[in-house]
Amino acid sequence: MTKGEGRSWLVAAVLAAALLILAGSGTALRGFLAFLFPATPEPLYPRAGLAYLLGEHIALVAVSSLLAAILGIAAGVVATRRGSESFADLAERLAAVGQTFPPAAVLALAVPSLGFGFAPTIVALFLYGILPVLRNTMSGLAGVGPDILDAALGMGMGRTRILFRIELPLAAPVILAGLRTSVIVNIGTATVGATIGAGGLGSPIISGLVTQNPSYLAEGAVAVALLALAVDALFAAAANTLARTREFSADAAPAARS
Numbered sequence: 001m002t003k004g005e006g007r008s009w010l011v012a013a014v015l016a017a018a019l020l021i022l023a024g025s026g027t028a029l030r031g032f033l034a035f036l037f038p039a040t041p042e043p044l045y046p047r048a049g050l051a052y053l054l055g056e057h058i059a060l061v062a063v064s065s066l067l068a069a070i071l072g073i074a075a076g077v078v079a080t081r082r083g084s085e086s087f088a089d090l091a092e093r094l095a096a097v098g099q100t101f102p103p104a105a106v107l108a109l110a111v112p113s114l115g116f117g118f119a120p121t122i123v124a125l126f127l128y129g130i131l132p133v134l135r136n137t138m139s140g141l142a143g144v145g146p147d148i149l150d151a152a153l154g155m156g157m158g159r160t161r162i163l164f165r166i167e168l169p170l171a172a173p174v175i176l177a178g179l180r181t182s183v184i185v186n187i188g189t190a191t192v193g194a195t196i197g198a199g200g201l202g203s204p205i206i207s208g209l210v211t212q213n214p215s216y217l218a219e220g221a222v223a224v225a226l227l228a229l230a231v232d233a234l235f236a237a238a239a240n241t242l243a244r245t246r247e248f249s250a251d252a253a254p255a256a257r258s
Helices: 003-024 026-036 050-079 085-100 103-114 118-142 146-154 159-196 202-211 214-257
Strands: none
Touching (some): 003 214, 026 214, 050 085, 050 202, 050 214, 085 118, 103 118, 118 159, 146 159, 159 202, 159 214
16 A cells, blocks of 8 residues: 555545544534534534434435446446447436436425435435436546457457456546546535435534524534545545556556566
């Protein structure tokens, strides 16, 4: 592990630890918020603890991001196969249309059929998160040189083996960047789900706006910001590790052949 790589993992660990400490220290957080907002009679959001709200928020982001990753990568793979140009254009247009709708509009349209709570929020986050994954998957796979693919075919490798052994590993940094963008966007967007009872860190934010309580706003906003920073740092550390692994493999390949 290089010094820069170790530093990136340390930053991610520190931010994650800060988030966990914030979520677990109810008494300390209450005292801090009371100090910042002395005129507020109840500084902490009373309906649920911050740790519980954090768990709900992570569940919303994790499920929607997993769906966006699976379907976005799968659609990107299909779109980059020979003869799939029309599908590529259709898939990208549909994903782009999903992002043009405001999250509140998607929630309003989904509630009549899916009800309140978790499900419509997942739909909205999925539509917002799939476009970066799809575009980066297509871009990463398109960036694999045709000479590499021809060489693999010449060695007798099948199309499926080439995809999983060569194309996806080479496109992995670009795909990871798309996943990073998708997840970070969804961490912020998931706060809107609190308006229809999905819970999460948006609950104290929405409640603070309704009751004009700045303490609730600060509680939710700081937690969302720390979560976004921690997840972004984790993706950055993973990207650094992936880059080092690729450099090591490239350096080891000539030695192995000799």
